[in-house]
Amino acid sequence: MHxxxxxxxxxxxxxxxxxxxxxxxxxYLSRWELLSRETENKLPVIKDIAxxxxxxxxxxxxxxxxxxxxxxxxxxxxxxxxxxxxxxHFVAGALHAYGVTTVLINYPLAPGASMDEIVVACREAITxxxxxxxxFNGDPGQLYVTGHSxxxxxxxxxxxxxxxLLNDDLPRGLLKGSCMISGLFNLVPIQQSYLxxxxxxxxxxxxxxxxxxxxxxxxxxxxxxxxxxxxxxxNDQSKELHAKWIDKGTEIEYLQLPQLNHFSIIESIRxxxxxxxLAMCEMMKLH
Numbered sequence: 577m578h579x580x581x582x583x584x585x586x587x588x589x590x591x592x593x594x595x596x597x598x599x600x601x602x603x604y605l606s607r608w609e610l611l612s613r614e615t616e617n618k619l620p621v622i623k624d625i626a627x628x629x630x631x632x633x634x635x636x637x638x639x640x641x642x643x644x645x646x647x648x649x650x651x652x653x654x655x656x657x658x659x660x661x662x663x664x665h666f667v668a669g670a671l672h673a674y675g676v677t678t679v680l681i682n683y684p685l686a687p688g689a690s691m692d693e694i695v696v697a698c699r700e701a702i703t704x705x706x707x708x709x710x711x712f713n714g715d716p717g718q719l720y721v722t723g724h725s726x727x728x729x730x731x732x733x734x735x736x737x738x739x740x741l742l743n744d745d746l747p748r749g750l751l752k753g754s755c756m757i758s759g760l761f762n763l764v765p766i767q768q769s770y771l772x773x774x775x776x777x778x779x780x781x782x783x784x785x786x787x788x789x790x791x792x793x794x795x796x797x798x799x800x801x802x803x804x805x806x807x808x809x810x811n812d813q814s815k816e817l818h819a820k821w822i823d824k825g826t827e828i829e830y831l832q833l834p835q836l837n838h839f840s841i842i843e844s845i846r847x848x849x850x851x852x853x854l855a856m857c858e859m860m861k862l863h
Contacts, residue, residue: 580765589770591809594725594838604839605663611846612665619672621665622712627681627704630689633697635681635705636661638668639712646860647677647714649705653725653758656694657686657774664724670845670853674862677714679705683730686775691763691785698730699737706750720753720860724842728759732787732817735794748793753859755799757845757852758810758838761787761817765809788820797827797859801852803836810838831855 579585595601615638623636639645650667652659661680668678683689683697706716723731731754739746760766766775767782783789792798798821802814811832818830833841833851844850856862 580768583765588765588768588809591807592766592769592771594807594810597807598837598839601839604843607843608663608666611669612663615665615669619668621668627701628697630684630697632682632684633700634661635679635701636665637709637712637714638665638672638678638680639714640672640675640677641713642675643710643713644715645675645677645713646718646720646862647679647705647709647716648860649702649719649721650678650680651683651698651721651723651727651730652680653723653727654685655771655775656691656726656729657771664842667722667842667845671856671860671862674857674860676860676862677709677712679709679714691775691777691781695730695733695785698734699742702734702737702750703739703743703746706746717752719751720755721751722755722757722856723759724757725838726760728756729761729763729785729787731756732759732761733785733790735792735796735798736787736790738793749796751794751796753797753799754794755801755852755856755859756814756817757801758803758806758841759800759813759817760810761813762789788816792821792824792826795826797829799829799831799855799859801831801833801841801855803838803841804832804834805837806841807838829855829859 624634681701739750763782763786767777
């Protein structure tokens with residue numbers, strides 16, 4: 577019996593189980609840890625700064641050497657229920673040579689937090705960063721955001737935020753650009769998959785937190801990137817957001833990256849010759 581599109585329950589669950597489709601996925605996770613510890617030892621970092629009152633409402637900052645730097649905020653994946661910012665410290669090394677400050681955020685995880693609460697926490701993190709990043713050599717007027725997998729979803733949700741309504745001291749165009757990597761932008765199939773055993777979303781919650789059903793409020797350059805070797809559903813997720821937002825008054829670049837899977841795509845940001853690295857440099861106007 578079909579539960580979503582042409583998928584029965586088992587095939588839908590398989591589409592969203594990335595570890596089933598990438599041989600040696602554990603090697604990627606181990607390498608990320610190794611690269612992140614090397615980055616942490618090589619670059620200055622201030623860790624576990626609280627931006628909210630909950631235990632996981634913390635962030636790590638890798639400040640640029642000079643004040644007034646462009647700042648990249650990274651949001652990790654893990655299906656809103658696992659992983660940690662520390663595993664992705666290697667992202668900070670990707671753009672450090674360009675004089676970029678990188679901030680990696682944690683957020684409350686399911687099932688302890690609802691999807692609504694997770695999104696609110698990320699908005700609180702961006703608010704804190706805007707108000708405080710100048711103390712860490714960042715320019716609050718040059719904030720960019722990127723996220724991988726569930727982090728790509730949360731980055732997209734930030735783009736739907738009316739910052740002026742949220743807090744009067746925030747500018748409407750708070751974010752200057754965003755790169756959403758292997759993101760999830762329609763949560764209806766997630767709500768209907770095995771993942772919802774932990775997320776516990778009802779259909780209304782899934783729709784309310786689906787960027788494909790929302791309007792972008794930050795009109796800035798956007799990159800939607802997905803690996804050609806990812807599952808059909810992950811490719812469809814990115815195509816759907818591109819189709820929904822292409823005529824919404826914002827500049828969007830859609831990248832389907834050959835041969836890259838759900839894990840190798842985020843590593844490619846480290847390669848200065850990779851399509852993803854070069855696209856992010858273009859978006860942020862880095863030289």
